[in-house]
Amino acid sequence: MSDDQQQEQHGVEDSQAYEHYQKLKDQIQEANYQYYGLDQPQLTDAEYDALMKELLALEEVHPEWKTPDSPSQRVGGYIAKEFPKVRHAEPLLSLDNAFNAGDLREFDRRVRMVAPQAEYVVELKIDGLTVALTYEDGVLVRGATRGDGEVGEEITANVKTISAIPLRLRSLLSRFDVRGEGYMPKDSFARLNQEREEEGQSTFANPRNAAAGSLRQLDSKISAQRKLSYFAYQVLMPEGIKLASQTEILTFLKAQGFLVNPEFKLFGTIEDVIQCCEEMAEKRHQFSYDIDGLVIKVNNLTQQRELGFTAKSPRWAIAYKFPAEQVETVVQSIEVRVGRTGVLTPTANLTPVFVAGSTVSRATLHNIDNIRDKDIRMGDHVLLQKAGDVIPEVVRSLPEKRTGEEKIFKMPERCPECQSPVIREEGEAAHRCTSISCPAQQREQIIHFVSRDAMNIDGLGPAVIYQLLETKLINDASDLYSLNFEDLVKLERMGNKSAENLLQAIEASKERGLAPLIFALGIRHVGEKAGKILAQQFCNMEALKEAQLEDLQSIPDIGPTMAQSILQFFQQESTERFLQKLREAGVKMTAEESSHPQIFAGKSIVVTGSLEKWDRQEIESLIEAHGGKAASSVSKKTAFVVAGEKAGSKLAKAKELGIPVLSEEEFEELLNKGTEE
Template sequence: MQDEFERLKWLRGEIEAANQQYYLLDQPAMSDADFDALMRELLELEAKHPDWVTPDSPTVRVGGEVAKEYSKVRHLEPLLSLDNAFSAEDLREFDRRVRQVASAVEYVAELKIDGLTVALTYEDGLMVRGATRGDGEVGEDITANVKTVKSIPLRLKDEVPRLTVRGEGYMPKASFARLNQEREEEGLSTFANPRNAAAGSLRQLNSQITAQRKLDYFAYQVLGAKELGLHNQAQVLTYLKQQGFVVNPEYRVLATIEEVAEFCAQMAAERHQLPYDIDGLVIKVNDFALQEELGFTAKSPRWAIAYKFPAEQVETVVEEITVRVGRTGVLTPTAILRPVLVAGSTVSRATLHNLDNIRDKDIRIGDHVLLHKAGDVIPEVVRVLPEKRSGEERIFEMPEVCPECQSPVRQDEGEVAYRCQSITCPARQREGVIHFVSRDAMAIDGLGPAVIQQLLDAGLIADAADLYSLTFEELVPLERMGKKSAENLLQAIQASKSRGLGPLLFALGIRHTGEKAGKILAQRFGTMDKLMAASLEELQGIPDIGPTMAENLVYFFSLESTRRFIDKLRAAEVDMTADASLKPQVLAGKSIVVTGSLERWDRREIEKIIEDHGGKAASSVSKKTAYVVAGEKAGSKLSKARELGVQVLTEEEFESLLKQEVQQS
């Protein structure tokens, strides 16, 4: 037990040190794979010993807490807005007002990150609360979400009794581009800019979603700084770094307002090279004593001002609108533009997202439009210039058949996206094959994206089913393949044939049918043929298979292209029956909470049993909870279960219930 506890402490130390090397020093100390391995081991140890979990454990960063709503937080000091400056002359006017109070002035110029202001509270060095700005007086408690941001320290270097830090939560440009691409492929609405994306992510009710969004944080202010012996803003930024925060490195301490204006002009020119979005700079009087002397107006401090960059929009012409087909079959209209320089690069294309967006903005082929880059990354048509229309502009219509394979295009009810319905569409092939061979699907090791692209380019496969007809002679000539690699790959392909119906259903990429649904369907029908023959009503009657998933299943299996694909798998002798080891899904649709110390299983084992039988191992008790399994020293969750009238089971009662349910099924 002592050895495990020491190992747990060591793991936490290594993970936090790696986080600081990566986020604070920008010097990665280990590979992503090594980091993930340490995190998995820590999760397993904490699952085995839940009483060892602490609020500052790195595992809280994976998220998982779901809030019904956010409670309100009153800020210790108001978060005031700043007056704006839009030119060098505005900055000089600000300087003149400051020099009416003091002749000698030093300024700190910091980049104005385009994100969401977040206030952090630490007690005895431990982070206890994160809150939004709100109206400046009262914000929202987003502590669970804030803990998922890896650049925010969960524990300070020093055990300061109480510390409130303010900074900006933001989404890096790369994360923003990746998120919008994923949402577009799923037919979801995209975010307008990184600020919009960051705000939406930090205000998610499910902190696990926030964790997936890859947010970051720059700290810039400490409340009560003078009590810590800090006398100016430059000292605050140094102190924040010492305590483990990431401070934006592009700040400057400047002696004159002319130097400030020059720095603002420099950053306006260089902003597009930064990995995050900025919309200006914040100029502050450095000395805190002078800040106090200058004071505040009703709405803003007299010792600071925000220099705002002018919006960069350029005019161009929509010469054509084409359609791109993504991995999930979503048809995305793209504007082909007259090439134009914007935000540091030449742009000739811009995604129009979907038909609704085109209609809302009334974008027509031949229109003169204003263009900008959302987040300095994604070219976006801001609006049309209708006064420049000649009458020859053309209204765009979404094609009725896929431009890649001529299969039917369909718009599902309640969605903005139009989709190609063919699983063999060439535009969907590469990503479809990548998904088919992935670990939770058919698990074919050695088939990475580069090899798959080679197979497609060489005409050796047209879809994932063709993998099963590959030969040694065909594989060996491929780049970086070799005899041993070819042999290993063929063995992996052969082994995947026995994966069973559940993983195969997930591998097919049927919309809304994930890994868990694949297991449920495999257990319910047993064979592919029985599932393909199932009616809509039959599918809708299965727990956890909702109306939308059922409709997609019926439609998917009605397609001739689907049947041809499955026939090819059958000819290759791919197993299409339920895995004998698959447990009956007798807990499907039931949420079960485990609390206290167990004797028969450790926490991870019993949660796996719940999930293997189709249930959900939940972390909190609610009216929707089916059972609470309680061990020794069960605490607040047991009390909450009794308060709500949720059935409480011992370990023995849970095991008996499971056996009884299996026998009845």
């Protein structure tokens, strides 16, 4: 069922809330990708937590909206293609979060319903990344990242460079699985950033990002230079060893040669835990490493087993997140930036202030409604927070400190880049520039066009694009295919080798195919998934260009708003000129013809549960390559369901509707049979 059909089902009064809910899901999914897949988070921890909290609140009010693909139902994370995949012996689940004393007392209430005499171990929450270690016959044989919780990346060569990780245990144990936190000490972080700055390289935002980037280096020599460390905190119980509590686990790990954080404490009541949390929030900067909270665990392992797990987290543990640090500063001015789709985004220029590890002088204010709701004026004293050292946020103004000289901000009536009229469409928070030839939009559109999921032109970053535009070497993205070696070597910091590599990347992008190209065009409301759907439906750009509104609206997952946007895009003369230049350059505008027999053509197939042979992305790609649609929910139109271990609500619904259910082995047999025929 499409989003628009679901909105109709939920009723007009809920349609706006439902649309907001869908946007929340997309925001969180994108944040997960940036955080786990790229090690380049675009949201602070506080912003991410706020989005997740809002999502959970909406799902509580509207449980019928919650689907298995909701961020609330998954552990989260992505797996890089450069590293071999490792399936963890047991899933590495995430923890539920507590943000205040009330959350901790509610956690305690749930625990004591099952374990009235529970004691709690409080451990520092190290701001790094989870690393799972496997020992066989006492020797380290594998190190892996958390990945998506079930499948991670093997980084054995890199973890062996960490001196805090023993290469051999002090006891001969046949199989021994350890979990802990890889991190970068503050002094190592400072030294690394200083070296990178001296070499003209970009610096890391915080030690966590630096640690993640270091452990995912393809060259372990680089990892060794970064001086990482590791705290062990969990073990999957080896044969012949009986441990009764978390404190015994920590003592045992230390005895085996692991570095165990010494700051853990044992408490008998939640009130003592709360007091500890408050005290540690004040001491958080006294350590030689970053911490962003505390982890509270039921100490007794028998009680842990009795409490059990939810689908994504243990019921016997919770993470207390420190409140975001807030500092006071002054809004010196507010300027407006124009984005790829013409949206005008107001940004505050601030009196520079140090917060959460770095100096901040700018913060996005998002839109005029946000400015009005928080009553932010130019010249105002404001509170600023930045929990993740990435995107600063103005929390609120301090009107009691006003002098009367503050000025109310108004959105410009004309675009600051091209002086075209600015409009605000009904029902939208954003103001937009009305000109399709706005230089700011063109600049941002080119940045989008060359991005990884679009035309994937490696080496063509914003700085190079700015130079190409300023020197009039290009006017839009289609001009990239006319660049030559002599053009590029004239640019700043563009050597001969870099120019050759960039030309090769531009040439290779011509073969990306129809789906990435559709996404690269930057059609409003058309994302990567919609690009794939449109490519599969129309097979070539000419057919898509000639499509009528009813043709587009008849496609599942293409709603009226997206269909109208596609139609308007291809009706513009500038679009045809742009596409013609791409054709002349030899850019491929047809969908890849599948070499696989289309045995699932026209069939909607749902995959659920944990699989052994494939990960979720691989099996869904197989389904699509053989003509089928990998659907996210079960309905009467579902052809069959592929169910692995721990299949839940999707399997139950399939049985309820009488939909055929295949095991992983049966699906493989069906696939092989179709291929042979």
